[in-house]
Amino acid sequence: MALGFLLGVLVLLSVWPRVSCADVLGVAVETECRDRYLLVTTRLIAENEPRFEAVDADGVHAITELYGSECGYMFSILPLHGHAELRASYYSCHTDNQGDEVFVFSFNLIAADETGEEMTYRINETCYLPLPWSPREIRCEENYMEVSVRNDMSCVFSKTEDYWMAAQLTAHRVATPAWQVMFQKEGEQQFSPMSIPEARVLGYVFHLTQGRLVFRSPYRQPHSSLVMVNGTRVEQVHPILFSRQRWVVMMVDLVVACSTNDGVFDGVDLIWETPTLLSSLASGLAGLDSMQVSMGVDGQLLDKATAAGRGYSLEISDDTIRLSIPFNAEGGYRHSFVMNNTYHEVYILHLYFEQLLVDEGGVETRIRFHRPMSTPLLWQDPSVINQTDLAERVFTVYLGNLTDMVNLVAVKLNGHAFTVQEANESNYNITAVHQLNSTLHGYILRVPFEDVIVHKLYSTEGLFLYMLYINFTLAVLPQGEPFYHLTSIVAHFHDVFAPVFSAVCNSRNISFQMDHQPFDYLWEAAIGPYLLTPSLASKRGYVMQNDSNSLTLEVPLFTVGYTYEDIHLEQFSGTFEILSRFSRTLEVARSLSMRCVFQTTELIVCSTKGVMTVVKDVTLVIPEAEPSRTSLANRTCRPQETDDTRVLFNFGLDTCGTRVMVDYPHVAYENEILIEQVSDSEAPVKTSPLVVTVRCVYPLSGLHKLFAYRRFEADSPGVGTMMVTEVPEKSPPTLSLPTTVKPTISATRSLSTSHKRPRRPLFSKIDRYVNNPHTRLTPWRNLPAIQPTAEYVRLFSWQMNNSKEPTTPRL
Numbered sequence: 001m002a003l004g005f006l007l008g009v010l011v012l013l014s015v016w017p018r019v020s021c022a023d024v025l026g027v028a029v030e031t032e033c034r035d036r037y038l039l040v041t042t043r044l045i046a047e048n049e050p051r052f053e054a055v056d057a058d059g060v061h062a063i064t065e066l067y068g069s070e071c072g073y074m075f076s077i078l079p080l081h082g083h084a085e086l087r088a089s090y091y092s093c094h095t096d097n098q099g100d101e102v103f104v105f106s107f108n109l110i111a112a113d114e115t116g117e118e119m120t121y122r123i124n125e126t127c128y129l130p131l132p133w134s135p136r137e138i139r140c141e142e143n144y145m146e147v148s149v150r151n152d153m154s155c156v157f158s159k160t161e162d163y164w165m166a167a168q169l170t171a172h173r174v175a176t177p178a179w180q181v182m183f184q185k186e187g188e189q190q191f192s193p194m195s196i197p198e199a200r201v202l203g204y205v206f207h208l209t210q211g212r213l214v215f216r217s218p219y220r221q222p223h224s225s226l227v228m229v230n231g232t233r234v235e236q237v238h239p240i241l242f243s244r245q246r247w248v249v250m251m252v253d254l255v256v257a258c259s260t261n262d263g264v265f266d267g268v269d270l271i272w273e274t275p276t277l278l279s280s281l282a283s284g285l286a287g288l289d290s291m292q293v294s295m296g297v298d299g300q301l302l303d304k305a306t307a308a309g310r311g312y313s314l315e316i317s318d319d320t321i322r323l324s325i326p327f328n329a330e331g332g333y334r335h336s337f338v339m340n341n342t343y344h345e346v347y348i349l350h351l352y353f354e355q356l357l358v359d360e361g362g363v364e365t366r367i368r369f370h371r372p373m374s375t376p377l378l379w380q381d382p383s384v385i386n387q388t389d390l391a392e393r394v395f396t397v398y399l400g401n402l403t404d405m406v407n408l409v410a411v412k413l414n415g416h417a418f419t420v421q422e423a424n425e426s427n428y429n430i431t432a433v434h435q436l437n438s439t440l441h442g443y444i445l446r447v448p449f450e451d452v453i454v455h456k457l458y459s460t461e462g463l464f465l466y467m468l469y470i471n472f473t474l475a476v477l478p479q480g481e482p483f484y485h486l487t488s489i490v491a492h493f494h495d496v497f498a499p500v501f502s503a504v505c506n507s508r509n510i511s512f513q514m515d516h517q518p519f520d521y522l523w524e525a526a527i528g529p530y531l532l533t534p535s536l537a538s539k540r541g542y543v544m545q546n547d548s549n550s551l552t553l554e555v556p557l558f559t560v561g562y563t564y565e566d567i568h569l570e571q572f573s574g575t576f577e578i579l580s581r582f583s584r585t586l587e588v589a590r591s592l593s594m595r596c597v598f599q600t601t602e603l604i605v606c607s608t609k610g611v612m613t614v615v616k617d618v619t620l621v622i623p624e625a626e627p628s629r630t631s632l633a634n635r636t637c638r639p640q641e642t643d644d645t646r647v648l649f650n651f652g653l654d655t656c657g658t659r660v661m662v663d664y665p666h667v668a669y670e671n672e673i674l675i676e677q678v679s680d681s682e683a684p685v686k687t688s689p690l691v692v693t694v695r696c697v698y699p700l701s702g703l704h705k706l707f708a709y710r711r712f713e714a715d716s717p718g719v720g721t722m723m724v725t726e727v728p729e730k731s732p733p734t735l736s737l738p739t740t741v742k743p744t745i746s747a748t749r750s751l752s753t754s755h756k757r758p759r760r761p762l763f764s765k766i767d768r769y770v771n772n773p774h775t776r777l778t779p780w781r782n783l784p785a786i787q788p789t790a791e792y793v794r795l796f797s798w799q800m801n802n803s804k805e806p807t808t809p810r811l
Contacts, residue, residue: 029109033127034299036139036368038105040086040123048112049077050084054094055106055122061094069143069218070203074370076142080335080348087299087370089139089146090127091207091214100211103127133212134356140258140369145237147256148214164253167191167240171251175244181206183223184238191240204239215239215254226260229275230319233260236278258369265375269324270332270349272371276321277357295323296352297331299370325349327375328439336405336476338483343382343406343476347375382406382474383442384487393449395468395489400435400442402474408432408443409482410473414453427451445470449491464493464519498523498589499551499580505596510576512553512592523589525551526579527561553578557598563717564605567613569641569648571597602646604720606669606696610653610712614694614722618675619645621690621724625675633657633672649673653696653712667703669718670695693723 028043042050052075054061063073063086072092077084088095088105096104109121139146163184170182170191181199182191196206203221207214217224217237224237236257243250263272276291295314296302307314311326328334332349351371358364383401388394399408410419411430423430429446447454447468455467472485501514514525525532527540532553537544540561543554555561555576565573573595580590605613618625627642632649637656639647653660653669661668673692698718 029121029123031123031125033125033130035131036090036137037299038088038090038103038125038127039299040088040107040125041083042085042109042111044077044079044082044084045112045114045116048116048118050109050111052086053108053110054088054092055108056094056096058094060108065143066203066218070205070216072141072144072146072205072216074141074143080333087141089141089216090129091146091148091209091212091216093205093207097209100133100209101129103129134364134366136363136365138256138258138365138367140367142370142372144216144218145235145256145258146214146216147254148212149252149254151208151211151213163189167242168249168251171240171242171249175242175249177244179206179241179243181239181241184240185223186225186227186236193242199239206239206241213241213252213254215256217256219258219260229278232273232275232320234258234275234278235260263371263373265327269326270347270373270375272323272351272373274321274353274355276316276319290358292356293321294354296354298350299352301352301354321355323351323353325351325373334405336403337479338476338481341483342379343403343474343483344377344379345403345405346377349373382472382485384485386489387444388489388491390491390493395445395447395449395454395466395491397445397447397468397470397487397489398433398442399445399472399485400433400440402441402443404439404441405477406474407477408472409475411445412471412473413447414455414467414469416453464522466491466493493519498582499525500590501525501578501580501592503592503594505594508598509554509556510574510594510596512555512578512594514551516548516550522583523580524583526581526588527577528579532578558603564603564613567600567603567605567615567648567650569600569615569643569646572600572603574598600646602722604694604696604722606698606718606720608714608717610714612649612651612653612658612669612671612694612696612720614649614673615646616649616673616692616722617646618673618692621692622675622677624677629676631674633659633674635674647673649694662700665700666697667700668695668697691725693721693725695721695723697721 030041032039040052044050052063052073054063054071054073061067061071063071063075065075067073068075071094072089074087075084076086086107088107090103091097094106096106098104103126105123105125105127107123109123110118111121112118133148133150135150137148166189167182167184170193174180174193179196180193181196181204182193184191199206202223203218204223205214205216207216215237219235221237223239224235227234227236234257236255238253238255241252241254257278259274259278261273263270265271293314293316294301295307295312302310302312310330312329312331313324315322315324325332327347329349332347334345334347336343336345338344349372351373353369353371355367356364357367380401380403382399385398385400387396387398389396402408408420408430410417411423412418413428418426418428420430423445427448428451429444431444431446432441433444434441449466455465455469457465457467467488467490469488470486472487473482474485475482499514499517499520501512503513504511527536530536532544534544534546536542537553541556541559543556545552557574561576563575565575567573575593575595577591577593579588581588600615602617603613603615607613618627618630627639627645627647630642630647631638632651634655634657637649637651640650641648649656651658651671656671658669658671661670671694673694675690675692677689696718697720698714702714703712
């Protein structure tokens with residue numbers, strides 16, 4: 001019912017009250033008298049292990065491992081505490097026992113001094129019995145079992161067991177005046193008597209004091225038995241002493257039993273169990289009347305309140321007594337160290353347990369035992385959790401599963417070393433956190449993506465990586481022994497961060513806006529195939545503003561890049577598209593095509609499908625004009641829509657009398673809106689009709705299938721113009737090109753209806769107009785205007801020319 005013998009050196013935690021201290025020639029020694037033994041501790045110096053010798057009148061006796069288990073000495077080296085300890089039983093072999101009340105000890109301590117030289121020191125101590133002896137006491141030490149009984153106890157009942165009857169027969173047959181002993185083993189009825197000296201040679205010690213009989217045995221002796229009691233392993237030794245005194249044979253039945261259960265660690269508690277009542281001990285009881293149990297540590301019992309405050313628990317059932325001590329509870333010792341760059345720890349506790357049994361006759365049996373308990377060697381790897389949120393653009397790394405014996409002292413980020421303090425003073429942040437419902441703790445490391453130490457990599461598959469290699473330096477307390485934990489964190493970004501534009505429709509323009517993002521340098525904005533730059537915006541008439549926060553682009557109506565649909569007199573749709581593309585491959589990642597509805601005034605649209613759409617306010621030419629009476633050159637082509645002042649014509653470039661003229665590198669399509677003048681007088685007045693000449697000009701290089709298949713198809717819209725002229729009475733209108741149109745922006749012209757000028761052939765002069773920049777201002781510019789301005793739309797075609805925007809014909 002006690003603790004078994006452990007081979008090897010056990011590391012134990014001992015706490016003792018200071019009773020007697022001495023500094024013997026520089027070697028610290030402390031002694032304390034406990035209830036049933038003397039405790040001697042001495043400080044360890046360097047790696048030298050001290051030794052003890054027992055001294056009595058017969059001489060000096062070295063206390064070795066074997067001799068100590070036979071004679072009642074338990075010696076332990078406790079390197080973690082820096083000391084060694086000796087527990088000497090009051091009934092040890094070389095103790096001067098004075099009436100079972102006073103015990104005088106004398107030892108030699110052989111230890112190294114501060115210089116490393118081995119010296120011998122004498123230790124003398126006298127202990128006075130602090131607690132009266134019980135009639136029977138059993139002491140289960142780590143390396144031996146000891147039982148003592150009062151020698152004046154009388155028999156209170158007769159034994160009827162089979163083994164006892166066989167023992168009586170053997171004793172009567174071989175008994176002599178000298179004391180002998182025979183051992184009864186479990187399940188055996190044969191006995192081999194031997195003398196006390198013979199038993200001593202086998203390691204057994206019998207000692208008769210003034211008032212008690214003492215028996216001591218090491219564990220695992222030839223005559224011991226290992227039995228299972230209620231699922232717990234128990235070792236017992238059962239000697240029977242006998243002697244013939246005249247005509248009477250005296251017999252003493254001694255038995256000692258100790259639980260040898262090693263205990264277990266369930267991950268939370270150290271657990272040790274022992275049978276509630278050992279059957280071998282119960283045979284000596286005249287019926288069990290009561291039982292008390294107490295627990296403690298380091299050879300000292302604790303009261304119930306103190307034990308409960310430390311988290312100790314003691315459960316008693318009919319079969320088993322169960323003791324539980326939480327991991328790292330007070331009274332134990334926790335040791336941490338590093339082995340193979342891995343954190344290890346062990347929790348050690350020296351359990352002390354007492355069981356007091358009282359039989360029906362009032363006779364006490366006190367059982368005390370020392371039980372060193374330890375968790376297995378526990379190793380604990382730090383855990384790393386990547387808590388990075390890509391939207392925050394900050395590496396967030398959690399380092400956890402650390403015990404309170406481990407601290408983070410430094411970190412190396414992509415080869416750059418920082419202490420925790422240096423990291424917090426830099427652009428990084430390290431915060432200590434505690435895990436919920438746990439004694440463990442951890443740290444959170446935060447490093448911005450854009451920090452200079454972060455590695456950045458872009459792959460051709462459009463994957464962008466931020467990489468952070470981390471080497472955590474951890475230290476074990478209190479010795480500060482370091483170990484390291486390495487990890488790497490990679491943040492993956494696909495093309496999700498290409499610039500994103502938003503757009504708003506205004507009355508005469510579309511406004512685009514893009515908020516800058518960290519990945520902007522990987523992408524570029526484009527209009528069609530052309531890179532959006534301040535130069536392009538200025539050339540085309542866009543209003544562009546770019547600062548550190550955002551890019552805004554205001555695109556006026558009728559500038560280059562628009563497409564028009566659903567044109568009616570009331571309104572029409574204009575669409576403008578802006579692209580986000582990867583700057584290395586020019587691959588388009590995002591596009592925003594914004595369609596807005598605008599109010600219609602006057603316009604001309606030359607589509608890529610060979611359709612000309614014209615909206616004209618004819619009252620600006622002739623105030624009294626009737627829009628419904630207008631027509632194109634082919635008078636059967638009437639307006640598609642009219643209102644009080646305006647007309648809408650929509651016709652193919654090969655219909656309604658449209659004329660086509662080709663002169664490299666351009667082709668022009670021209671038609672006329674005929675507006676009849678109506679006289680208010682009763683007599684008819686012959687007047688010449690006014691003509692609004694409408695024209696679309698395309699570059700020949702942008703046309704396809706025009707000649708081979710007689711089908712119009714252009715790369716881009718053409719350039720449209722409108723001009724008011726008076727039709728001569730005998731001459732049909734001829735084609736001319738106004739030179740006031742600017743090639744990159746919308747323009748308006750004031751045209752006079754009171755001046756007549758001869759027509760000039762279109763293509764006889766077209767090359768001169770295109771190639772001579774001085775033709776941008778013509779004599780028409782100086783003619784007085786007698787009618788309101790006519791608006792028109794210029795939609796341009798461009799060609800690639802060394803990644804620059806192509807030039808358009810100057811007309």
